[in-house]
Amino acid sequence: MAVYTDVNEGELTAFLKAYPVGELLSYKGIAEGTENSNFLVHASTGSYILTLYEKRVDKADLPFFLGLMGHLARKGISCPLPVTAHDGTVIGTLAGRPAVIITFLEGLSLRRPTAAHCAEVGKALAGLHLAGQDFQMRRPNALAIDGWRKLWAASRERADEVEPGLAAEVDADFSDFERNWPTGLPQGIIHADLFPDNVFFLGEKLSGLIDFYFACDDLYAYDVATCLNAWCFEKDFSFNLTKGAALLSGYQSVRPLSGEEKAALPMLARGSALRFMLTRLYDWLTIPDGGLVMKRDPTEYIRRMRFHRAIKSPSEYGLT
Ligand SMILES: Nc1ncnc2c1ncn2[C@@H]1O[C@H](COP(=O)(O)OP(=O)(O)OP(=O)(O)O)[C@@H](O)[C@H]1O
Ligand SMILES: N[C@@H](CCO)C(=O)O
Known part of the structure; x- marks a missing residue:
């Protein structure tokens, strides 16, 4: 349950006075999510999400994340728009935490996406990549190879408790990535965490993208690999070729991949699988059971790493 910090009505009413949202009508904590405390706020001008940033988000990154959401929303991407306070600022303080109000998006995230949903996600991802091209701020990917190495150094000793042989398997992957990680591919702003819980749909139509708190500069094709x-x-753990083909053709209907990007997909997908395996493994080994942070299963991503290692041609993802 992601409400780490309680907020009382008096302090929320006082906080909201700084923003053009009208009177507070009601609010409640949101259980989903793991990084921050989120509340659904009904005010006289509409519904909003109140986010209090907890310690897993670096405060120095907030202007980038919020600036990016504002930029994308203004360019027509369906993502939350941070509400600017009367004094021109976006980030306030509530219950001792940095806090913002963002617009509420209608829609539901899916547990069982179909190929049609995957095609929509591919299109939206490419639209996001194009819309980010003229965003002026930069943020290096903290979870690129150097970041993976730090997580691995902190987890390696106990990795075989989760899966026998994992330490040797990941060591070999690291040497491979050091030699073969693609360079020189097109790059720019990527979402970096566009999982089904961060995409809303109304029926088969995509209605919103949320959770930009891993967004950064990196290879566009790496973002595609993460979505695969x-x-x-x-x-x-089987790969659904129909969904892969739908996602890739949706993406390419908006931003065609170059030959180099296509050829790099198996390596990028392996790297992306390792990145999510490592954050999950680190949490699995370090966060106490029964706490507030929901732990996700790292073994799901060990299976994906193995799948990608065995890929002989990017056509196995459904590329045409
Ligand atoms: N703009 C929005 N409109 C509607 N609902 C939202 C919006 N932003 C967040 N939510 C709701 O709040 C939940 C948590 O949001 P979010 O995913 O940003 O949190 P988080 O703590 O960063 O979690 P994580 O990084 O683990 O996904 C979402 O699953 C969704 O239900
Ligand atoms: N999408 C990540 C969680 C962090 O947002 C995962 O599934 O491991």
Whole structure:
């Protein structure tokens, strides 16, 4: 349950006076999410999400994340728009935490996306990449190879408790990535965490993208690879070729991939699977059971790493 910090009515009413949202009508904590405390706020001008940033988000990154959401929303991407306070600022303080109000998006995230949903996600991801091209702020990816190495150094000793042989397997991957990680591919702003819980749909139509708190500068094709991992595998860890083909053709209908980007997909998908395996493994080993932070299963991503290692041609993802 992601309400780490309680907010009482008096302090919320006082906080909201700084923003053009009208009178507070009601509010409640939101259980989903793991990084921050989120509340659904009904005010006289409409519904909003109140986010209090907890310690897993670096405060120095907030202007980038919020600036990016504002930029994308103004360019027509369906994502939350941070509400600017009467004094021109966006980030306030509530219950001792940095806090913002963002617009509420209608829609539901999906547990069982279909190929049609995957096509929509591909299109939206490419639209986001194009819309980010003239965003002026930069943020290096904290979870690129150097970041993975730090997580691995903190987890390696106990990795075999989760899966026997994992330490040797990941060590070999690191040497491979050091030699073969693609360079020189097109890059720019990426979402970096576009999982089904961060995409809303109304029926088959995509209605919103949320949670930009991993967004950064990196390879566009790496973001595509992350979506293949997050959207196109079934519960039994098999890759669904129809979903892969739908996601990739949706993406390419808006931003065609170059030959180099296509060729790099297996390596990028392996790297992306390792990145999510490592953050999950680190949490698995370090966060106490029964706490507020929901731990996700790292083994789901060990299976994906193995799948990508065995890929001989990017056409196996459904590329045409
Ligand atoms: N703009 C929005 N409109 C509607 N609902 C939202 C919006 N932003 C967040 N939510 C709701 O709040 C939940 C948590 O949001 P979010 O995913 O940003 O949190 P988080 O703590 O950063 O979580 P995580 O990074 O683990 O996904 C979402 O699952 C969604 O239900
Ligand atoms: N999408 C991540 C969680 C962080 O947002 C995962 O599934 O591991």
